[in-house]
Amino acid sequence: MVSVPKVSSAEPIKKYLEEGTLPVDKREARRLVYKAARYTLVDEVLYKRGSSMPLLRNVEKEEALKVLHEIHEGECGNHKSGPSKTRKAMRQGYQISHGYMMLCPVQNRVKWSQEVWGRINLPRHSLVFWIAVQNRLRTREKLQKYKIIDESHCLFYRRHTETEEHLFFDCSLAWLCLQQVKNWLRWGAESRHLGSLLRWIERTKISKFKKQCYSAALAALVYQVWHARNELLWHSKVMTADMIVRKIKEDVKHRVSCVRPKCVNTIEIEWFLAL
Structure with a gap:
């Protein structure tokens, strides 16, 4: 029995942004182009442009489980609502602002x-x-x-x-x-x-x-x-x-x-x- 590795749903978007690769089917290609407009690559890492935040990092299943595990363990060992968990995750170091600062580095301020x-x-x-x-x-x-x-x-x-x-x-x-x-x-x-x-x-x-x-x-x-x-x-x-x-x-x-x-x-x- 041969196990076929599961392809991430974000992989076609990443390939399109990196290489311009599109599916053969025209309908799927049109859908991918429309969807990829909401994403961007920063140092080969895929980010989604959020409506209330500058950038949202695309997290795979293994990495998402790790984040959830750290949220529910230790200092974050409770079960509150989704927004509360999101704020706790950001306080623990998963900050969207880090990606934003990579795109907009701090410049020398001038007085004039x-x-x-x-x-x-x-x-x-x-x-x-x-x-x-x-x-x-x-x-x-x-x-x-x-x-x-x-x-x-x-x-x-x-x-x-x-x-x-x-x-x-x-x-x-x-x-x-x-x-x-x-x-x-x-x-x-x-x-x-x-x-x-x-x-x-x-x-x-x-x-x-x-x-x-x-x-x-x-x-x-x-x-x-x-x-x-x-x-x-x-x-x-x-x-x-x-x-x-x-x-x-x-x-x-x-x-x-x-x-x-x-x-x-x-x-x-x-x-x-x-x-």
Whole structure:
């Protein structure tokens, strides 16, 4: 007598996710594809996407018996309801969160995310702002380092090397734009560097709406300075500080008018309308 090993019901799903293997019968194949959409593989282990939990591990009969045995023995030696047993099983180390953390590892948290990705910021402003904060803009100093270009001077002020620290805001043009934006917003921050201005917005004790407006204006300023630099580089178009600041005011005013929070008080609305 020959014993045939029993095939797990989850094995066809696992094979389909790994190799794309489908049954010959079209109806069974369609059913398998529909069912497999609710499953995923993590390190060759099959998980089901639960409605109330991130991932539910597929457990075979032997492993399930082991889990039930440990639940009913020792510290868990009672016979309560199903949900109670599930909670006890999780407390004993069978946690769905472990699988979730494998898919979403812990990242380094940053303090400037609220300012960079603020609701009032224009998306294109936030994107360039985010790249600039991480010091990843392709400045001429970096391009020369990679031997893509021969000169690394600033296009606005040729005596200095074009670095992100110089563009935001040691460059005379960028500094003049920053001063005009500060005067427009009646912004009392004395710093002239991007990182310091972000920390000032984060730590200062003003209303949330004003913080959002300052962040939106700073994001627009970074974007417009970088845009003016590219216009000069690629199209030989010179933009003055007044032109850049005028564009910043238009973008910020239009954006705030469209997505202004409803909970803003009358004093802050009057402050914004007076800008």
